[in-house]
Amino acid sequence: MTESNGHSQTNGEHYVGTRTIRPDGHDKVTGRARFGADFNLPGQLIGRVLRSPHPHAHIVSIDTSKAEALPGVKAVVTRDDFADQPSEFVPAGEMMMNYKDVVRNVMAREKALYEGHAVAAVAATSAAVARKALKLIDVTYEVLPHVIDVVEAMRPGAPLLHDDLFTAGVEPKPEKPSNIAKRVEIKQGDVEAGFEKADIVIEREFKTAAVHQGYIEPHAALATVSEDGSTELWCTTQGHYIVRAHCARLLGLDIGKVRVTATEIGGGFGGKTVVYLEPLAIALSRKAKRPVKMVMSREEVFKSSGPTSGATVRVKLGATKDGKFVAAFAELKYQAGAFQGSPVQPGTMCAFAPYDIENVHVVGYDVVSNRPKVAAYRAPGAPISEYAVESVVDEIAKKLDIDPIDLRLQNAAHEGTKAAYGPKFGPIGLEETLNAIKKTEHWNAPLRKWQGRGVASGFWFNIGGETSVSLTVNEDGTISLMAGTPDIGGLRASLAAVAADELGVPYDKVRPIIGDTGSLGFNFLTGGSRSAFSGSMAIVEAAKQIRAELCARACKLWEAKPDQVEFSDGAVRPLGALAEKVKAMTVADFAKVAGKTGGPIGGVGRINAQGAGPSFGTHLVDLEVDPETGRVSILRYTVAQDAGRALHPAYVEGQYQGGAVQGIGWALNEEYIYGADGKLQNAGFLDYRMPVASDVPMIDAILVEVANPKHPYGVRGVGETPIVPPLGAIANAMENATGIRFTELPMSPPKVLKALKEKGLARA
Amino acid sequence: MARVELVGNLAQLTGGVAEFNLPATSVKELFAQLTALHPELGRHLEDGVAVAIDGQIYQDSLLEPIGPDSEVFVLPQIAGGGFTQ
Numbered sequence: 148m149t150e151s152n153g154h155s156q157t158n159g160e161h162y163v164g165t166r167t168i169r170p171d172g173h174d175k176v177t178g179r180a181r182f183g184a185d186f187n188l189p190g191q192l193i194g195r196v197l198r199s200p201h202p203h204a205h206i207v208s209i210d211t212s213k214a215e216a217l218p219g220v221k222a223v224v225t226r227d228d229f230a231d232q233p234s235e236f237v238p239a240g241e242m243m244m245n246y247k248d249v250v251r252n253v254m255a256r257e258k259a260l261y262e263g264h265a266v267a268a269v270a271a272t273s274a275a276v277a278r279k280a281l282k283l284i285d286v287t288y289e290v291l292p293h294v295i296d297v298v299e300a301m302r303p304g305a306p307l308l309h310d311d312l313f314t315a316g317v318e319p320k321p322e323k324p325s326n327i328a329k330r331v332e333i334k335q336g337d338v339e340a341g342f343e344k345a346d347i348v349i350e351r352e353f354k355t356a357a358v359h360q361g362y363i364e365p366h367a368a369l370a371t372v373s374e375d376g377s378t379e380l381w382c383t384t385q386g387h388y389i390v391r392a393h394c395a396r397l398l399g400l401d402i403g404k405v406r407v408t409a410t411e412i413g414g415g416f417g418g419k420t421v422v423y424l425e426p427l428a429i430a431l432s433r434k435a436k437r438p439v440k441m442v443m444s445r446e447e448v449f450k451s452s453g454p455t456s457g458a459t460v461r462v463k464l465g466a467t468k469d470g471k472f473v474a475a476f477a478e479l480k481y482q483a484g485a486f487q488g489s490p491v492q493p494g495t496m497c498a499f500a501p502y503d504i505e506n507v508h509v510v511g512y513d514v515v516s517n518r519p520k521v522a523a524y525r526a527p528g529a530p531i532s533e534y535a536v537e538s539v540v541d542e543i544a545k546k547l548d549i550d551p552i553d554l555r556l557q558n559a560a561h562e563g564t565k566a567a568y569g570p571k572f573g574p575i576g577l578e579e580t581l582n583a584i585k586k587t588e589h590w591n592a593p594l595r596k597w598q599g600r601g602v603a604s605g606f607w608f609n610i611g612g613e614t615s616v617s618l619t620v621n622e623d624g625t626i627s628l629m630a631g632t633p634d635i636g637g638l639r640a641s642l643a644a645v646a647a648d649e650l651g652v653p654y655d656k657v658r659p660i661i662g663d664t665g666s667l668g669f670n671f672l673t674g675g676s677r678s679a680f681s682g683s684m685a686i687v688e689a690a691k692q693i694r695a696e697l698c699a700r701a702c703k704l705w706e707a708k709p710d711q712v713e714f715s716d717g718a719v720r721p722l723g724a725l726a727e728k729v730k731a732m733t734v735a736d737f738a739k740v741a742g743k744t745g746g747p748i749g750g751v752g753r754i755n756a757q758g759a760g761p762s763f764g765t766h767l768v769d770l771e772v773d774p775e776t777g778r779v780s781i782l783r784y785t786v787a788q789d790a791g792r793a794l795h796p797a798y799v800e801g802q803y804q805g806g807a808v809q810g811i812g813w814a815l816n817e818e819y820i821y822g823a824d825g826k827l828q829n830a831g832f833l834d835y836r837m838p839v840a841s842d843v844p845m846i847d848a849i850l851v852e853v854a855n856p857k858h859p860y861g862v863r864g865v866g867e868t869p870i871v872p873p874l875g876a877i878a879n880a881m882e883n884a885t886g887i888r889f890t891e892l893p894m895s896p897p898k899v900l901k902a903l904k905e906k907g908l909a910r911a
Numbered sequence: 912m913a914r915v916e917l918v919g920n921l922a923q924l925t926g927g928v929a930e931f932n933l934p935a936t937s938v939k940e941l942f943a944q945l946t947a948l949h950p951e952l953g954r955h956l957e958d959g960v961a962v963a964i965d966g967q968i969y970q971d972s973l974l975e976p977i978g979p980d981s982e983v984f985v986l987p988q989i990a991g992g993g994f995t996q
Contacts, residue, residue, distance in 0.1 A: 236958050315920075318923060331919060331987075332920060496989075569916065613971075
């Protein structure tokens, strides 16, 4: 048997790299697609959550008797319904979880640690009855002093959230508990010696606000538990296998008895990688012996599901007078929310990753405060630290009178550069993205007064991980493709194109779906920019099995030896003299005789994908500042990013554009605003201002393709890097427009106007 | 012998020693040899680290081969969309 390659077609057409029609498109534009809240079961109850009104309080007692006596109430759960978990980090898929914290975040135990912390949940025959029942639950709180700001939380004497939290990563080990959960550090070279070589040193402190992932679809879950403990769950999630693992652990269930189906998902951006409602719905269903449906309100999403960290970042960067970076230092203080686990570690590793710097030292602190526990948000931790670094890089360019792109090119990481976090980079495309931006007409377009232009680069690692897929050849020769990672950014279209190319069948003959946890082996979640990268590698493996099986069957049918057949152009073909006796058989031909030649035909890919290629991007933005109001308008925006190889260019461009728009919101308007009472003041889209279509121009996307040699198609993950550069690019454009270096995000109209007034630039 | 470097906080568990020359031929062997030298490292290696071998980062891949002249870094795990909760 020989294989010319698997990428050929019966019709000569290739689909990888083309803009194929998305398989989920029709259902989404017609409203037929079923998202989390669209699922219902006969006899279902409605679940609601009672949440703490206090940012910090001991829970003295919870009396649910009146609620339980209310007609229509079928179950009530509190902390007593969830067994405590030991304090140990355990693997859950590839994630490390401390279930002691997870069980307390899902349902408060000793203390309520933030406004909106779940305290009890009810299931009732209607939403009205459930709401009434919540009012009948009598919770006695002992209100405690709270702390919101990360720097205040670090101070000695700050209100302490956990009396058993001792700072890890410091020597000697502390004797007193603290809100500083961990100190982490990345170091290479001799930073002190490096700064002595510098002709110019810029040091600045920056602040960023906590921002929410802002997915349009709220969290939703529908659970049903049978009498034998078998559990089914439908929920909106980025990883239904991870949900299964968490729920099984928290509720003492066998993983094999829990079946989770990921619904269509209306955005996640990292925020749907954890559990909130899911274990509550299962616990209520188990108690009520009826299905239970739970959907968060938008207010609950803001108050009770993870945003990402706000932070304080200090950056010091030294360069020679000809622009060579010689030393870099940063100190990062990241909010973790109520439980440890901010993304400060990746923040430290990413901070200076775009640059080839011999001497680097980055220190990070993971700090708890009375806010909702942070969750992952697109390149977790990287936008914050890289924003600060890119701002200082821009300032050095200005001080040295060097073009900011040329300065970045001069110091850019390239193949062979040793990253501060350890390894040397393989082939990467940062220089290509900088050159691509420099060649645009945008870079040299004229600007008017009050308009500014900024550029910034960004980096994210990308990951692989455990992935299972299946390909089944149906009776008519069509292909059923099943993946186990929820499709957020075009997975189904991308994998279908790969399967079509690998098997030589038309794209529209491949039907991709997302299987439930009972249908495939374990899949890590959709995150880390991994699903198309890992999934396509698994598809290649599955298709290889099918091609081998078809060749083997052809040998039996034709009484041929393996070296007398080959798979090419979507068919098994006879070679040499055999070609005069028999005709090639297509995949569809084999499908017709599958039963008579050995049974159903299919392949599975089960891999732990390695070889993820890092991705770099460079963003260019023009904006205009209104000197009367402080409002900032984005005029023009161009993204260049290395995709390795774009499986589906339109989807890749969509990732670039979406990341840029989210970054615009983070830079200009979005922030969690707390009152002195420790309560969130803007838990709704009217007051938490995210960009809408009318706020942004068309985002121009440039696909740079420096192939990842570790992937059969050269693919790199693309989903996260696009949110890294916007914060720095926009801050740099603001400086260009106003002459003011803004060091605090968001650069919202009140802050901008205040800064303009202080400089005498505001127009009355 | 592979040249092995611990990145970040891991060196706190080895009394500050961050660089090793070890005859490991796989990640599994590497972890065993590091644990034999510094037992406190063991739990952290099992709990979640990434290993970069000659520039390529591997995660949860105990059987990955290490060459006699490989450059190896043991670094914090990179979990992307799902970091520690």
